[in-house]
Amino acid sequence: MTDGWHLVIGLEVHCELRTETKLFCGCRNMFGDEPNTNVCPVCLGLPGSLPVLNQRAVELAMAIGTALHCDIRPSTFHRKNYFYPDQAKDYQISQYDEPINVDGWLELPDGFRVRIERAHMEEDTGKTTHAGASGRIHGADYSLVDYNRSGVPLVEIVSAPDLRDAAQARAYATELRAILVASGASDGKMEEGSMRVDANVSVRRSPDAPFGTRCEIKNLNSVRSLGRAIEYEAERQITLLEAGEAVEQQTRHWDETAGRTETLRSKEEAYDYRYFREPDLVPVVPDPEWKAAVADTLGLMPAQRRARLTELLGQGTDAVDGRRDQVATVVDLGLDDLVVEAAAAGVPVTLALARTANEAATDAEAARRLDLGAYVALLTMEAAGSLSATQSKAVLGELLAAGGGDPAVIARAKGFEAMSTDSLTATVAEAVAAEPDAWARYRDGEDKLAQVFVGRVMKATRGQANGKAVVAELQRLRG
Amino acid sequence: MTDGPARITRDEVAHVARLARLHLTDAELELFTGQLAVILDHAADVATLDLEGVAPTAHAMAVTNVLRSDTPRPGLDRDEVLAAAPDVEDHRFRVPKLLGEAP
Numbered sequence: 001m002t003d004g005w006h007l008v009i010g011l012e013v014h015c016e017l018r019t020e021t022k023l024f025c026g027c028r029n030m031f032g033d034e035p036n037t038n039v040c041p042v043c044l045g046l047p048g049s050l051p052v053l054n055q056r057a058v059e060l061a062m063a064i065g066t067a068l069h070c071d072i073r074p075s076t077f078h079r080k081n082y083f084y085p086d087q088a089k090d091y092q093i094s095q096y097d098e099p100i101n102v103d104g105w106l107e108l109p110d111g112f113r114v115r116i117e118r119a120h121m122e123e124d125t126g127k128t129t130h131a132g133a134s135g136r137i138h139g140a141d142y143s144l145v146d147y148n149r150s151g152v153p154l155v156e157i158v159s160a161p162d163l164r165d166a167a168q169a170r171a172y173a174t175e176l177r178a179i180l181v182a183s184g185a186s187d188g189k190m191e192e193g194s195m196r197v198d199a200n201v202s203v204r205r206s207p208d209a210p211f212g213t214r215c216e217i218k219n220l221n222s223v224r225s226l227g228r229a230i231e232y233e234a235e236r237q238i239t240l241l242e243a244g245e246a247v248e249q250q251t252r253h254w255d256e257t258a259g260r261t262e263t264l265r266s267k268e269e270a271y272d273y274r275y276f277r278e279p280d281l282v283p284v285v286p287d288p289e290w291k292a293a294v295a296d297t298l299g300l301m302p303a304q305r306r307a308r309l310t311e312l313l314g315q316g317t318d319a320v321d322g323r324r325d326q327v328a329t330v331v332d333l334g335l336d337d338l339v340v341e342a343a344a345a346g347v348p349v350t351l352a353l354a355r356t357a358n359e360a361a362t363d364a365e366a367a368r369r370l371d372l373g374a375y376v377a378l379l380t381m382e383a384a385g386s387l388s389a390t391q392s393k394a395v396l397g398e399l400l401a402a403g404g405g406d407p408a409v410i411a412r413a414k415g416f417e418a419m420s421t422d423s424l425t426a427t428v429a430e431a432v433a434a435e436p437d438a439w440a441r442y443r444d445g446e447d448k449l450a451q452v453f454v455g456r457v458m459k460a461t462r463g464q465a466n467g468k469a470v471v472a473e474l475q476r477l478r479g
Numbered sequence: 480m481t482d483g484p485a486r487i488t489r490d491e492v493a494h495v496a497r498l499a500r501l502h503l504t505d506a507e508l509e510l511f512t513g514q515l516a517v518i519l520d521h522a523a524d525v526a527t528l529d530l531e532g533v534a535p536t537a538h539a540m541a542v543t544n545v546l547r548s549d550t551p552r553p554g555l556d557r558d559e560v561l562a563a564a565p566d567v568e569d570h571r572f573r574v575p576k577l578l579g580e581a582p
Contacts, residue, residue: 019549026552035570036561040554056549074543083500085574129571144571272498277538285543 005203005238008211009169009230010161013176014154015186016124016194017060022151023123024051024093029153031192035146043151045089050280057153058100058284060185061121062294064155065101067183067301068116074285075100075120077278085145086125094122096275100284106179107303108171109328115160126150155185161200161211166230173197173223174332178302181334190222197226201233203241212237213247217261219254229254233261305331309339312349323350326357333364341372347379355379359393363400371404378407385469391416416464424465428473431456443478450474486519487512
């Protein structure tokens with residue numbers, strides 16, 4: 001379908017900042033609270049109220065700019081005027097012609113660089129719910145508004161139209177999300193709307209041809225939706241052009257269930273926002289010291305985090321190639337510190353990586369809160385053979401659910417024999433003493449006779465001992 | 480005040496009025512077009528000044544970086560807030576049917 005056509009994609013990503021309070025007032029920035037419980041005269045737009053800028057929000061915006069290699073500049077705020085009840089004051093405060101971050105870039109894991117045009121601050125809108133027969137905006141009888149989200153700090157990150165297919169757009173969104181999480185600016189939760197993506201899509205006959213007419217697609221709530229929507233939209237435009245029709249510049253809405261984009265508004269209906277300088281806010285002018293202080297607080301970025309794990313695994317080996325997905329998973333989910341800390345505590349890095357990427361990652365939020373000491377203790381038990389892989393996974397499930405705990409206690413409660421080294425040593429010694437002939441032959445190199453002792457130990461412990469640990473003890477005795 | 484072509488047309492005033500949801504009569508359009516032109520002419524006087532070497536002014540006050548700490552402060556009581564609303568449902572502001580999607 002797309003044969004002979006080339007896609008051009010630019011993404012606009014809105015990211016809610018992880019602050020305690022809103023951008024211009026001291027109301028809590030908290031997702032999921034009871035409606036209209038985090039509101040005040042400022043975010044309700046009551047007469048006489050004045051905005052005061054949140055320092056932490058500015059610093060997180062600067063952190064994003066730093067992570068994206070942007071030029072951090074003196075910036076100002078404007079009022080974007082429109083009539084829609086999601087902002088009680090009938091305008092949104094946003095940065096317009098003087099954004100705080102300009103001219104950066106983001107490098108995808110394959111080395112491709114996407115230019116970042118700008119990353120500016122603005123306030124989020126309230127949440128509108130459309131009531132009525134259809135539940136959708138068209139045909140709704142009335143709307144309900146909750147202003148808890150009104151005024152929550154956002155950074156909008158605008159890429160250059162450098163992306164060339166859906167897979168690359170997905171890779172960009174995934175990497176940007178990981179960068180936002182790593183920089184501490186965002187929790188990156190697309191499902192809760194704390195990261196929202198709009199895609200500008202156009203097609204052309206040749207990679208050198210001028211850009212075609214673009215459409216902007218909204219309502220992309222997952223990286224998967226982003227990819228699907230781009231593919232659908234490109235095919236829609238190609239079908240039009242091949243039929244001799246023109247693509248109309250539009251804003252379109254992605255319908256996830258129907259798997260298609262629909263017209264939201266055309267260029268003629270585009271808003272005239274009458275931007276003008278916000279008179280109640282003064283410019284933000286970060287000096288070099290402030291920029292340096294923010295840069296100092298910035299943690300490792302995803303690319304550095306992947307490199308750190310690759311180095312731990314050992315460069316250039318098959319072990320690295322086979323574990324690339326695991327490395328990407330733990331970094332994308334912000335769980336790589338667990339692997340690094342566990343490895344530093346003596347857990348084999350392959351085990352720490354596997355348990356983190358395969359098991360802990362299934363509940364990443366719980367895993368990020370997981371008590372590191374408990375996790376290390378568990379993996380140490382598994383590595384030492386006092387818990388089997390299956391048992392270890394079961395204990396990990398409990399640790400994640402509880403946020404921590406003593407893995408040895410959990411293992412005992414589950415009836416897993418978290419055998420002490422002493423009692424294992426004693427039991428193996430008894431098995432050896434009971435089978436003197438087998439022991440002599442095993443000591444002379446008949447490895448398969450280890451099974452005789454494993455069998456005895458299993459019988460003595462009613463199957464609770466770990467076979468690998470028994471063999472390890474036999475090998476130690478054999479010397 | 481400078482002489483010259485009109486700085487704003489009647490159509491532009493009508494457009495801005497529409498954006499601001501103001502319903503103006505023809506007589507009002509005429510009146511405001513004239514008044515706005517006078518104001519714009521007055522502002523245009525600045526253009527006659529020699530501003531070579533003068534940095535653009537961002538704000539009437541020469542102040543930057545007015546910031547507050549990221550510390551929560553109590554807001555308004557919800558019942559008090561919603562009591563001032565014309566219509567309420569499920570602890571939310573109930574507003575008329577919307578004629579378009581959010582910008």
